[in-house]
Amino acid sequence: MNRRSFLKAAGAGLCLAGVKGPKALADVAPKKPNIVLVMADDQGWGDMAYNGHPALKTPHFDEMARASLRFDRFYAAAPVCSPTRGSVMTGRHPNRFGCFKWGHSLRPQEVTIAEALQIGGYTTGHFGKWHLGSVCKGSPVNPGASGFDEWLSAPNFFDNDPILSREGTAVQMHGESSTVTVDAAIEFIRKHADSPWPFLAVVWFGSPHLPHEAIEEDRALYEDQDEKRRHFYGEITGMDRAFGKLRNELRSLGIHQNTILWYCSDNGGLPGVGATGGRGNKAQIYEGGLRVPAILEWPAAIPKPRVTDVPCNTSDIYPTLLEIAGVTVDNQPPLDGVSLVPLIGGRMTSRPRPMGFWDHPTRGVSTPSKEWMASLLEAQKAGKAVDDPSRLRLDAGEITEQYSEDHFPGHAAWLDWPWKLHRIEKGDDVTIELYDLADDPLEDNDLLGQHAERVETMKAQLETWLASVVRSLNGADYK
16 A cells, blocks of 8 residues: 555545744745755764864855854764654654664655645655665655655665666766765756745765765865775765755755755764764764754844754654644654754754654665666666566555564663663663763763662653654554
8 A cells, every 4th residue: 555545544634734933934934945955874973074073174064054053962863874864754753663774664654744745835856865665666665655756866875976766767877976966956956946836855965875985086185094084084075065066056046045955964973984973873872873963054034143052853854844834744643853943933942852762673674776776777678667576665564563562672762951861671681871961972971870860750751752652663653
């Protein structure tokens, strides 16, 4: 059953409402804004010159950070790629729909940001890394089935001269990977810039994910570094240049004032080469695996640059944009994100509720984009739609396993600023840790024995949230 068939059968609907943001936002931005969501692949919080990196050159990111709303404490919903991308699409923790690790998909039953904004009058496009299902025709979890009118997408990360899927048809592209991605997005934006309808462009880079293959122009900036870092830093600089091209195009078209341009990464930094925002790296629930760079530009509503240290999350993107666009989803399943409209309007000084994290021990699913796209191209030449039907992910909406609401294996955490409680369950053993991030951003000093009452309260809140996630995982939200 595809997503729209499910929604019809379940009686879930989408309806429009008036813009519900602060009056100040309605005054300065009376028309629905265009929206451009940009995401890096494996860029840590510290992998930015504006965040103090001693070697990286990111002039375009730096320029936007100086001119916009800069998030100093922004979190990926998960410490790896696919789950975080699912959180952007749904506003929900990805474990709620079984997107535990890399290569797991959306469920067709989920309502995405693209589908919701389509009902709000938006034309929608996806460009770059998808990694939330399939990029083949006929899949219930390809970008088109997930609400995107136009798409040029890869099943996973990709490098230079990639083969991408244009609405299910494999196309050989030429050029540096980030520029290829941005050029596709710019083509879409130019087409719709003068339309009476706003647009949503989701631009997801394949960089700086392994294998690092920076072009010579970008490697040349880092001749004082070892070969590994020359390629890694060079990929980030290539991404920066492409981002600058995208940002400048919005100005050339005269639409930047009322366009939301929101940038972030999908997880914390890589071990060995990346710079993180704390303890640990990608794939870990400690700060280094979750804290990412993020900046938001919307001149019509944010006329002066600001820096915020309010904790925010990729799950917040969905409810924020729906409120700005004036879209309400009937029978909306539980959201983990909160609307940041008050923060954009300068009225939020603290997060209204804690945020939860949960790295479930389920393994990831291999998604070799380069090999799959090459084989899809060859299959097409032979007159076949797809060479391996299993890649369609036709079973993506099936719920075949019921999970316990009493056991929560893996590493979970509950962040109620400045306190962060960790719950690590292995077999029958549960370990608890407590840190005060304001005084201990590296999570070195476990205060478990000094705050018994706080620990019990936070542990109970976390476990209540985990049980709620399991109920969603087991399908309760779709009944």
